Amino acid sequence: MTDTKKIYFASDQHFGAPTPEKSFPREQKFVAWLDEVKKDAEAIFLLGDLFDFWFEYKTVVPKGFVRVLGKLAELRDSGIPIYFFIGNHDLWMDDYFEKELNIPVYHRPQEFTFNNKLFLIGHGDGLGPGDKGYKRMKKVFTNPFSKWLFRWLHPDVGVRLGQYLSVKNKLISGDEDVKFLGEENEWLVLYSKRKLETKHYDYFIFGHRHLPMTINVGENSKYINLGDWIGYFTYGVFDGKNFELKEFKN
Template sequence: MQKPNKVYFASDQHFGAPTPQDSYPREQKFVAWLDMIKTDCHTLFLLGDLFDFWFEYKTVVPRGFVRVLGKLAELRDSGIEIHFFTGNHDLWMGDYFEKELNIPVYHKPKEFTYNNKVFLIGHGDGLGPGDKGYKRMKKVFTNPFSKWLYRWLHPDIGVKLAQYLSVKNKLISGDADVKFLGEENEWLVLYSKRKLESKHYDYFVFGHRHLPMVIKVGENSSYINLGDWIGYFTFGVFDGDSFELKEYKPEEA
């Protein structure tokens, strides 16, 4: 058998939204995709908002998602590297993934190198110019004191309240209109170009915008937005030579 050598990327599944029942078919599709890629996957990056809401109490995590978590555990136990970046919907992720699944969790963009290609990878929220309201809100939500206060709510109340706000309130959820703003206005494009002023990156890979995009930001640099698993079902794959953005179609798998 050929040694697994591909690097896969996916983002913005928002499982649990708008209801667990509506989310379930998307979860099944994602698990089928994980099953498909496991034959040639060396490393899997999950770039945030895997759940529409996630909060870890010291001894409690939100119920549900058992098939997704079980499949991730299976892949990790088989030797596949998995990296998880928190998004704005699961920014309260703690050490559950690290302790239960042996999956490292990152809260900021991080650099990786594969086959001499340099990647800067992250969720994408709060980066680049503008969106000052969200940036202020994120500082409040990520403050340890805020998390400590929230833990005093009983999980039955805290989880249900946050799930409701995450779906219903755009200010809390951080959702933006899913419209292409043009290269000159896409803040992650601007962020990528600014980063290139100090260091070369071959690929900037982000989620958050929910729009599949591949945009050249330098002579040998590209910005990729992975889209989502709500309407697009898109993912990225790096085969050692080039990066490709693809749509998962079960009938072709």
């Protein structure tokens, strides 16, 4: 990294929820953020749930999101590296981003080193103790046979069904507030502490919880949750020395 460049992180935009019309202002705000950070971005990390539902047929992807996809293509074409980690709402992402946008897609947490600082980066779903019901469900949904069965649904049926089920998620529909559970009950905090038992990381960067958080999990180690672009509009920035959570107020 150079002294004038920064690395940016964002997660949980859930575009398309609860409806395309209500999601549209958030898409515009996110595009404005991309326009802002491109001025000094060394790289951009998107940590999942960019879409509230995403499924790739062999020749079809869900329509919409053209401004977001176009802006990502513009930034990639300008030479800015972008990395995408799938979340629990877009876990059926395949190779569309890689082939169309030249954006690598990761299905599990990955290590990155910036300025001698070691990062562990991922979406965060299904990590740590507990949440056994979701972990079982995820195994079913990511099974190649399940994807093959779903692909037999006509896109007009499959996409509408997927969007309906995704919006029924209590977090997105607004039926349930997300609350901090305390360090002893936050699964990603426990996961981070367990990882530190065998290896040192300077930063654990995750999304999924929809709550902006910075928590010390060890000596010189921090767990950071990026929040979301539904109620907080928060993002992370690493300037080569320090990591900071910020709110985009455009």
